[in-house]
Amino acid sequence: MLFIPHKHLYISGTSYVSADEPDYKEVITDANSRRRMGRLLKMAVWCGLKSLDGVPSEMVAGIITSTGAGFMKDTISFGSSIFDREETLLNPSPFMQSTFNTASGYIALIRKIHAYNTTYVQQADGFAASLVDAAMLLDDAGEGNVALVGAFDEVTPEVDAIRQRLGLYRVGDGFLPLGEGAAAFLLSAAMPTDVSESCRATESSTGLGGDDGSESDSWQSGDEAGSESASWPCDESGSESASEQDGDANSECSTGPLRESESASWPCDESGSESASEHGGEFGSKSSFCPLHEYGGTSSRSLNGTKDGNAALRFCGLANLSDLPKCAENSLAELFGINAGVNVISCADHVESLGAFRSLLPVLLCKLISEQQIPDGYTAIMDDVNEDGVIVLLHK
Amino acid sequence: MEVYVSGLGAICAAGTNVAECLESMRSGRSMLAPVRRFQTALGFPVGEVCLSDDELKEALDIDRQEVASRTALLGLKAVDEALTDFVSRSGKADGLKELRCAFLSGTSVGGMDLSEVFWQEHRDDLTGGDAKCLSMHTPGDVTSMMAHYLESRGVNIVFSTTISTACSAAGNAIMLGSKMLREGLCDVAIVGGTDSLCRFTMNGFNSLRILDPEICRPFDESRAGLNLGEGAGYLVLTADSEGAVCRLTGWGNANEAYHQTASSPEGIGPGLSMSAALEQAGLDPSDIGFVNTHGTGTQVNDLAESNAMLRVFDGAVPPFSSLKAYTGHTLAASEGIEAVLVCKSLELNDLSFMGSCGFSSPIPETGLVPFRGSCSYASKPRLRNVLSSAFGFSGNCVSLVFSDIIDTQSSKAL
Numbered sequence A: 001m002l003f004i005p006h007k008h009l010y011i012s013g014t015s016y017v018s019a020d021e022p023d024y025k026e027v028i029t030d031a032n033s034r035r036r037m038g039r040l041l042k043m044a045v046w047c048g049l050k051s052l053d054g055v056p057s058e059m060v061a062g063i064i065t066s067t068g069a070g071f072m073k074d075t076i077s078f079g080s081s082i083f084d085r086e087e088t089l090l091n092p093s094p095f096m097q098s099t100f101n102t103a104s105g106y107i108a109l110i111r112k113i114h115a116y117n118t119t120y121v122q123q124a125d126g127f128a129a130s131l132v133d134a135a136m137l138l139d140d141a142g143e144g145n146v147a148l149v150g151a152f153d154e155v156t157p158e159v160d161a162i163r164q165r166l167g168l169y170r171v172g173d174g175f176l177p178l179g180e181g182a183a184a185f186l187l188s189a190a191m192p193t194d195v196s197e198s199c200r201a202t203e204s205s206t207g208l209g210g211d212d213g214s215e216s217d218s219w220q221s222g223d224e225a226g227s228e229s230a231s232w233p234c235d236e237s238g239s240e241s242a243s244e245q246d247g248d249a250n251s252e253c254s255t256g257p258l259r260e261s262e263s264a265s266w267p268c269d270e271s272g273s274e275s276a277s278e279h280g281g282e283f284g285s286k287s288s289f290c291p292l293h294e295y296g297g298t299s300s301r302s303l304n305g306t307k308d309g310n311a312a313l314r315f316c317g318l319a320n321l322s323d324l325p326k327c328a329e330n331s332l333a334e335l336f337g338i339n340a341g342v343n344v345i346s347c348a349d350h351v352e353s354l355g356a357f358r359s360l361l362p363v364l365l366c367k368l369i370s371e372q373q374i375p376d377g378y379t380a381i382m383d384d385v386n387e388d389g390v391i392v393l394l395h396k
Numbered sequence B: 001m002e003v004y005v006s007g008l009g010a011i012c013a014a015g016t017n018v019a020e021c022l023e024s025m026r027s028g029r030s031m032l033a034p035v036r037r038f039q040t041a042l043g044f045p046v047g048e049v050c051l052s053d054d055e056l057k058e059a060l061d062i063d064r065q066e067v068a069s070r071t072a073l074l075g076l077k078a079v080d081e082a083l084t085d086f087v088s089r090s091g092k093a094d095g096l097k098e099l100r101c102a103f104l105s106g107t108s109v110g111g112m113d114l115s116e117v118f119w120q121e122h123r124d125d126l127t128g129g130d131a132k133c134l135s136m137h138t139p140g141d142v143t144s145m146m147a148h149y150l151e152s153r154g155v156n157i158v159f160s161t162t163i164s165t166a167c168s169a170a171g172n173a174i175m176l177g178s179k180m181l182r183e184g185l186c187d188v189a190i191v192g193g194t195d196s197l198c199r200f201t202m203n204g205f206n207s208l209r210i211l212d213p214e215i216c217r218p219f220d221e222s223r224a225g226l227n228l229g230e231g232a233g234y235l236v237l238t239a240d241s242e243g244a245v246c247r248l249t250g251w252g253n254a255n256e257a258y259h260q261t262a263s264s265p266e267g268i269g270p271g272l273s274m275s276a277a278l279e280q281a282g283l284d285p286s287d288i289g290f291v292n293t294h295g296t297g298t299q300v301n302d303l304a305e306s307n308a309m310l311r312v313f314d315g316a317v318p319p320f321s322s323l324k325a326y327t328g329h330t331l332a333a334s335e336g337i338e339a340v341l342v343c344k345s346l347e348l349n350d351l352s353f354m355g356s357c358g359f360s361s362p363i364p365e366t367g368l369v370p371f372r373g374s375c376s377y378a379s380k381p382r383l384r385n386v387l388s389s390a391f392g393f394s395g396n397c398v399s400l401v402f403s404d405i406i407d408t409q410s411s412k413a414l
Helices: A031-036 A039-052 A072-084 A092-097 A102-111 A126-140 A157-166 A193-206 A212-218 A235-246 A272-282 A331-336 A347-354 A360-370 B018-026 B053-060 B070-090 B112-124 B131-136 B139-152 B166-182 B199-207 B268-281 B299-312 B331-348 B408-413
Strands: A009-017 A060-067 A116-121 A146-153 A181-188 A313-320 A342-346 A378-382 A390-395 B003-011 B101-106 B157-163 B188-195 B231-238 B246-255 B290-292 B385-391 B396-403
Touching: A009 A039, A009 A126, A009 A360, A039 A060, A039 A072, A039 A102, A039 A146, A039 A181, A060 A102, A060 A126, A072 A092, A072 A157, A072 B112, A072 B199, A092 B199, A102 A116, A102 A146, A102 B246, A116 A126, A116 B246, A126 A146, A126 A181, A126 A313, A126 A390, A126 B157, A126 B166, A146 A360, A157 B131, A181 A360, A313 A331, A331 A342, A331 A390, A342 A347, A347 A360, A360 A378, A360 A390, B003 B018, B003 B070, B003 B166, B003 B331, B018 B331, B053 B070, B070 B112, B070 B139, B070 B188, B070 B231, B070 B331, B101 B139, B101 B166, B101 B331, B112 B131, B112 B199, B131 B139, B139 B157, B157 B166, B166 B188, B166 B231, B166 B246, B166 B331, B166 B385, B166 B396, B188 B331, B231 B331, B246 B268, B246 B331, B268 B299, B268 B385, B268 B396, B290 B331, B299 B385, B331 B385, B331 B396
Parallel strands: A060 A116, A060 A146, A342 A378, B101 B157, B101 B188, B290 B385
Antiparallel strands: A009 A181, A009 A313, A116 B157, A146 A181, A313 A390, A378 A390, B003 B231, B003 B246, B188 B231, B246 B396, B385 B396
């Protein structure tokens, strides 16, 4: 489905967690809440609160989150306790937190936001529904209102082992590194200058996620700077990928990228779930799961709004990859009906640093915005990691 | 632009289709009983659908060998009925291919019923368990399976997604469908929700100590908790009035922002969503002829919802009831099933199947007495507008207003 919003809608207040976890207590100030919250919930709520920093609660038209699989750790924890404790005297906390809308609810609870609140759970596609919903919400909302759009997903060792067995994230003969993270941003029909002003003040006073002086250096350095190009990053480790893919090597963190040759045909028609049986024997023997701290070069800091006179970033529309006219030279421009070239950023190009996961696109989007990596003009961010992925068109 | 309800389908403990549900609910007898279909040490009464997975597959022409979550099967059974109803009402048998259809489904359980089967075997032996059982674990997987099934039957699905806002999910799916229709993003929206019973939710609600060991007694002084149920309810929403059942005129979503799982005693969130739905419909509280409540039978919900109604209706609460003693609390499916029944009551101008059961004395704080049904409403003034609500964990509240089809002649008569 092609969706183009009626109004000019701007993105601001991006927050994401994809590498080091931040110091949650700066943003989630209540110690009891922090203690009760699981790791993914903290990530998701941190992002939401960070994005809403400086925005009065009554200006929030809605809180919309999406997730592919939700709070897996809590789900598995409660599910296991049913067997372990033979259905008696179970701890209700993981059950309550296994509910998919826990993050959107917590953000509302902490900020006392009574507005529209919902959660989409549709693998990687929930983000598309969130954007459509947020745009429709802002059509009816008052002037200056914002909608919070967030996404989150986690990988646990159990999930990783099972995904391996199911053959998910298996591409050709190769493995994708799994990833996890959370992200949030604000969508608004108003130019985000006001929002960013207030947010920036809060940001510098809290100084989350690192030293204030480090922003331009540390988080644009390293492999990310090089991954702008369309080809697969990090060829240096590419030679190892063959053995990782086929054998039972116990690589704790097989971040090996796909081989160049596979990228051409991928991810079309790859139906991973069918390979469950052929993959059965390897269950538990190999992990492609990278916990957050394994990643370098990215940062959990957030940067709100436009910065230093940079043009505001506008959300222009979204479509599914399957909507894209094939083989046309400028098919993206054609799809969205614009008369300009479109710069393309592929999620697959960022799998090396972020891992592949259901909520990859929103996290990548927020990361790129925070790092000022969205070039001027039209940019399409393509979720080409997921089957029937989504294209988000932006304009700066 | 008006949004019309043009097809209905439901399955729950009260019946495997809409007609069966009406008939059994008219009798005023609760069908809730202990779990039969899966193993559990918990003996609480539940609202189980009487069809087995195999029987559902047979009804849907799905191969018995195919791995499919009961959540998807229940959902498809209701969607199938809703589409058949839509085709017969609208006469658009071939039109389904031409119409751009959005499929918006609420579920909270997803494929957990199958994941439990896997997990039990997997715990004893890490290489054990049929991993195919996990292929539908997430709510989105269930919706995708349902969407593929519908596509294979000739439905042109341009957009499908899953809403998982706990017990209010189907209500939010219905709300999203109306917005997408008005936005012109689709010609038809199949909206509602589905959830199956499983050990996970049984134990979850038991761990919260809100399951009543007896059949639930919504809005009764002696109420002691809820009974879980399973089922599905879907509506076909259109912009076209041809053959329509009723209209969807109001919707409101609000967050309680009070507690992760409990309602505020005064019912802040429920009051906000009810008022928002009335405002969207452009109606005064006095225009509402009947209220279908969430009415789970827990101490907290029923008091909160009563207080919200007293506030929204300024003390003059219209006839209201809870259907939970017939259906059990079907979680994400509840507002789907109940919306179907509300639409039916508007179409038939009949509330005989909408009565609360299990009530004997009102909640002392509010004194509100629910409508107990078992009489035909047809002789009373025409039922025009019905408010229906669902509230979930994390403070997610949703309210909908359904209205009758405006008949110019009868409005003149009034």
